[in-house]
Amino acid sequence: MIKNFKWLLLVSLSFVACNNDDNTTVVEEPVSSGTASFTKYVALGDSFAAGYSDGALFKKGQEGSYVNIVAQQFATAGGGDFKIPFTSDNFGGLLLGGNVIAGVRLYFNGAGPAPVSGTPTTEVSTKITGPFNNLGIPGAKSYHLVAPGYGNVAGVASGKANPYFARFATSSGTTVLADALVQAPTFFSLWIGGNDVLGYATSGGVGVNQTGNLDPATYGGNDITDPNVFASVYSSLVTNLTANGAKGVVANLPYVNTLPYFTTVPYNPVPLTAEVAAQLNAGYAAYNGGLQYAAANGLITAAEATKRTVKFVAGSNAVVVVDSYLTNLAAYGIPSYRQATAEDLPVLTSRTFIGTLVNGNPAAVNGVSVPLADQWILTKDEIAEVKVATDAYNVTIKAIADAKGLAFVDTKVIMTQLSSGGIVSNSFTLTSAYVTGGAFSLDGIHPSPRGYALIANAFTAAINAKYSSTLKPVDLSQYSILYPAIIQ
Structure with missing residues (x-):
């Protein structure tokens, strides 16, 4: 009897093994939102949230923004529609009254960056109907998100309004924050503050309004935002966004000297x-x-x-x-x-x-x-000024994130890793090396498609850790390093 039992057991195990080898079924773990609700997601921020890349905002870049990638992951866990204020083409650039006020995107022509062949067709004065979930505004500083009239088309020519926001602001006197709150978000992302120092840094520390996009008397030009002003504005933003129980994720700011815009040209060339x-x-x-x-x-x-x-x-x-x-x-x-020295x-x-x-x-x-x-x-002294302000902003961001119980993304660490050895993900090594590193676009500041995907994964990981959600990371191999001259 015992021998027969052993024989039957052996046959049974062999049968199961054969079935497992021939008909393996992998059961995916169901994706959950955890303690968060992604039903209505709004994203506030600057050009990074907008999907700006290669020196311009264009459709394909907007589709690949980190917030849109995150929204696609939210959709697998009960997330709703995510409406984007798309531009009119893949050339990039803007028109105001038919006149070009922002140029087309860059592509790599084999020797270096060059503008694509084409003329912008996105007219600022042609309003598109919102409200929109992606409220990433290229050029926006922290206090712009609460500035009435920042989306007034009539103020664009004089530099008192932002042309990107003017296309889709719900009214001429609204604010970015108001256009977020009117949607009653259940979840939000906020990554803002880079431009509070970046305008100063990219102008070589000149601290004046060189681009003409914003009136320095109204919006401060390229000057570094006072950390006390930043703290007040940031606190107001988060307090309003969480007032009705919404949860969210926020991110701190990297040092500018981790961006290829500042590290590509040697001091001794x-x-x-x-x-x-x-x-x-x-x-x-x-x-x-x-x-x-x-x-x-x-x-x-x-x-x-x-x-x-x-x-x-x-x-x-x-x-x-x-x-x-x-x-x-x-x-x-x-x-x-x-x-110059190596510190410049x-x-x-x-x-x-x-x-x-x-x-x-x-x-x-x-x-x-x-x-x-x-x-x-x-210069070394200007870099120190930017660092002091960035550190102050980051203290504010982390303190408010902790006080409000929000998910937190340390992009300062991410960018530092990219600039000092790189980050390995999906068998790719991404670095901040200009053109060849894969993480940044040709403008040297904004991420490449793959770089945005890397950032999106950092956001979803932080959300999972805070809210016990089970959002899946995206596969970086599905995102290119550079956009071609012609985007189909």
Whole structure:
């Protein structure tokens, strides 16, 4: 009897094994929203939330925004429709009264970034009907989200309103926050504050309104937002968004020196022969002599004189820059020049400017015999100013996230990892290297399609951790690194 039982058991196990090998059925774990509700999701933010990429906003980029990817994951757990204020084409750019006010997107032409062939067709004054779930506004700073009239078409030409928001704001006097609240969201995402320092940083710390998109008297131009103003606005945003029980996810801010816009151009890109170096040194001899005079007479320290001394050698050389943080010796006819160091960050746009000639004069070379103006480089002191503000904003964001019980995404850590070795996901290694790293688009600031997918996965992971949801990450292999010249 015992022998028969053993034999029957063996036959039974063999039968099960055969069935398992031949007819394996993988049962997917059901996706759950956990303690959150994704029925009505609204996303507030800036160009990252909008899906801005390659220097423009266009349809395909909007489809690949991290908030749209997150919304697609929400749909598997009871999430509702997610309405996007799509532009009219895949060229990018904007028109106002038929005139181009923002240019087309970039593509990689084999040698570098180049504008796509085409003309924008997205007319700002042609209103589209909302409300829209994606309230990511390119160019928006924190306080713009609560600024009445920020979406008034009549204010776009004068720089008092944002052209992207003006297309779809529910009224001329509304705010971004109001257009979010009117939808009674059950869940929200908020990633804002990058532009509160980014305008200053991308302008090389100039701190004035260079682009003309916003009136500095009204919106502060490129100046760094006061951390106290940021804290007040951010608190108001979250308090209003959570007032009726909505849950949400917020993200902090990365340091600008993790973005390829600031790390691609080296501080010492000038190759010189010994002969040319000697000629340049002769040209700066009077300037260097003036520094010695200033030091000898107690106008500056010997250390500052050394710091400001310009000296070229055979081989690679640092660019010469104007530095307003140096002691002002203009009264003595001595300008504020010095050579850049590894602690300075030439901006991405300087790559096509350094080494060019002034009015075709071979003796007047930008960055060499003619020092770079402030707009071309973010200096060590300016970087420190941006860091101080960013740290203050991040303290506010984390404190409010904790106080309100919100999911929190540490994008500062993510961007730091991308810039220091990279992040491996789905067998891909993403880094912040310009063009080749895969994480960033050709404008050097905004993510690539794959970069946005990486960010989306970070958001869903934070949401899962906070609300016990079981949202699935997306496969990065389904998202490209760069958009082609022609998007079908």
